[in-house]
Amino acid sequence: MEQICFELENVEMNYLDKEILKIDRLAVHQFDRIGIVGKNGAGKSTLLKLLAGTIQPSQGKVNRHVDFGCFEQVEAPNADEADPKLLGKLHVEQQREGLSGGEQTRLKLAQLFTHYYECLLIDEPTTHLDQEGISYLLDELRYYYGALVLISHDRAVLDELVTSIWEIDDGKINVYAGNYSEYIAQKQLEREQQSQAHEQYLKEKSRLEKAADEKMKTAEKIAKASSMSKKESKAKANRMFETKSKGTGQKALQRAAKAIEHRIEKLHAVDAIQEERPIVFHQSSRLELHNKFPIMADRITVRIEEKVLLEDVSFQITLGKKIAVTGSNGSGKSTLFHYIVDRGNGLTISPKAKIGVFQQMSYHFVTDETVLQFLKNRSSYDEGFLRSVLHSMRFVGTALQKKVRSLSGGEAIRLQLCKLFLGDYNILLLDEPTNFLDIQAIQALENFIKSYKGTILFISHDKQFIANVADEEFQILNKKLIQK
Numbered sequence: 198m199e200q201i202c203f204e205l206e207n208v209e210m211n212y213l214d215k216e217i218l219k220i221d222r223l224a225v226h227q228f229d230r231i232g233i234v235g236k237n238g239a240g241k242s243t244l245l246k247l248l249a250g251t252i253q254p255s256q257g258k259v260n261r262h263v264d265f266g267c268f269e270q271v272e273a274p275n276a277d278e279a280d281p282k283l284l285g286k287l288h289v290e291q292q293r294e295g296l297s298g299g300e301q302t303r304l305k306l307a308q309l310f311t312h313y314y315e316c317l318l319i320d321e322p323t324t325h326l327d328q329e330g331i332s333y334l335l336d337e338l339r340y341y342y343g344a345l346v347l348i349s350h351d352r353a354v355l356d357e358l359v360t361s362i363w364e365i366d367d368g369k370i371n372v373y374a375g376n377y378s379e380y381i382a383q384k385q386l387e388r389e390q391q392s393q394a395h396e397q398y399l400k401e402k403s404r405l406e407k408a409a410d411e412k413m414k415t416a417e418k419i420a421k422a423s424s425m426s427k428k429e430s431k432a433k434a435n436r437m438f439e440t441k442s443k444g445t446g447q448k449a450l451q452r453a454a455k456a457i458e459h460r461i462e463k464l465h466a467v468d469a470i471q472e473e474r475p476i477v478f479h480q481s482s483r484l485e486l487h488n489k490f491p492i493m494a495d496r497i498t499v500r501i502e503e504k505v506l507l508e509d510v511s512f513q514i515t516l517g518k519k520i521a522v523t524g525s526n527g528s529g530k531s532t533l534f535h536y537i538v539d540r541g542n543g544l545t546i547s548p549k550a551k552i553g554v555f556q557q558m559s560y561h562f563v564t565d566e567t568v569l570q571f572l573k574n575r576s577s578y579d580e581g582f583l584r585s586v587l588h589s590m591r592f593v594g595t596a597l598q599k600k601v602r603s604l605s606g607g608e609a610i611r612l613q614l615c616k617l618f619l620g621d622y623n624i625l626l627l628d629e630p631t632n633f634l635d636i637q638a639i640q641a642l643e644n645f646i647k648s649y650k651g652t653i654l655f656i657s658h659d660k661q662f663i664a665n666v667a668d669e670e671f672q673i674l675n676k677k678l679i680q681k
């Protein structure tokens with residue numbers, strides 16, 4: 198029997214009276230490779246923190262039997278030393294100021310892999326990582342000797358690394374054998390079976406209802422016939438016997454109809470598949486802009502201190518286009534965005550341009566506001582409208598009163614995007630807007646970008662997302678901006 202690493206017993210976790218998790222018993226064994234999946238806010242990070250002991254359950258017990266390493270979703274790197282060899286391999290320096298998003302992730306990974314642990318608890322390790330970074334992660338974990346518990350929205354990563362899936366749905370954890378693709382296939386099968394069973398149920402119900410109905414109708418007919426015959430009873434006294442038998446026939450029919458109704462009640466009801474309300478990002482009034490090239494760069498050089506990131510680069514951004522900016526970690530994508538926002542040297546930006554920005558790290562909230570206050574304080578719309586906007590982003594009920602600081606990664610990103618999209622802009626700069634987003638939220642964002650009338654520049658490492666929305670792609674490579 199393999200050793201148990203973690204064990205959850207009768208665990209309940211509540212926030213603001215809402216039950217986030219309820220687990221009778223679950224265990225992580227020695228060589229388990231578990232992928233935790235679920236929608237944004239489902240409770241994945243909460244579960245990982247419960248295992249790690251960084252938070253305590255509202256009820257129940259978590260037993261820990263091994264030494265483990267932890268990679269947390271939104272934490273900046275701490276001061277832990279990392280193996281210089283690993284740092285070199287990942288092209289990152291220990292504790293330099295102002296590490297890029299991807300470099301921070303690389304540093305956290307180097308810290309994690311510096312020591313051997315019997316178990317690793319890892320939450321969204323591919324955040325900000327370029328392809329090379331992801332390959333490194335996969336190499337480290339593919340042959341890792343120990344128990345792995347991994348949260349990721351990246352299906353390719355899950356497919357490579359895990360052999361079972363814990364799905365969090367409505368506070369419950371459902372365990373599936375296999376990797377992510379196998380899990381999806383099983384879910385598909387479950388859906389098909391449920392929908393078949395539901396149809397079967399409806400058919401059977403209506404068949405029984407009809408039968409009961411017919412029996413009742415026949416009973417009524419007999420009743421009518423018998424009252425007729427009563428009127429004639431004097432004339433036809435000799436038919437007494439027949440009337441009586443009609444009366445009993447009618448009762449029997451009524452009883453049969455009752456029995457059928459009873460069977461209908463006893464039928465095992467199978468619910469229809471719940472189609473979820475799609476998430477929708479609202480587009481607010483957009484300011485006019487007519488300049489054919491609202492942003493033009495003429496031989497610009499972009500540097501941070503003495504480090505040159507872009508050298509002698511010229512480009513034009515065409516009105517209304519959706520443009521992906523790509524490049525490896527630390528190549529200068531975010532810095533280029535800052536340069537545009539600051540209207541740096543060599544840039545010609547249309548005077549009517551109103552630029553709205555989504556910052557890469559904006560999931561770090563610092564204020565004490567609630568979700569609703571956060572939007573109210575940053576937009577001029579009335580509360581009713583904001584509530585409906587939040588509703589279409591799946592912030593409902595008590596979620597509006599949640600502190601922004603306690604939002605899950607995906608919820609935080611959604612809220613920031615919401616705020617940005619309510620502003621009056623005609624050019625948007627989005628720095629890695631898909632981080633942490635679940636598939637429905639990514640699709641909603643894709644729809645928003647495609648239908649946006651203004652110009653959008655966005656940074657992303659997500660190939661699928663780029664393919665779905667970009668009209669053009671600019672890649673930063675060797676200090677140049679290459680149009681692909």
Ligand SMILES: Nc1ncnc2c1ncn2[C@@H]1O[C@H](COP(=O)(O)OP(=O)(O)OP(=O)(O)O)[C@@H](O)[C@H]1O
Nearest residue numbers: 212237238239240241242243603604605606607608
């Ligand atoms: N301290 C807290 N107070 C109130 N609510 C909280 C707190 N921490 C988490 N929550 C809520 O609990 C739910 C689960 O959060 P969790 O971070 O576990 O989600 P997640 O599955 O990791 O989501 P994501 O995919 O976005 O990272 C969310 O709705 C979140 O807003």
Ligand SMILES: [Mg+2]
Nearest residue numbers: 242270605606
């Ligand atoms: Mg999370």
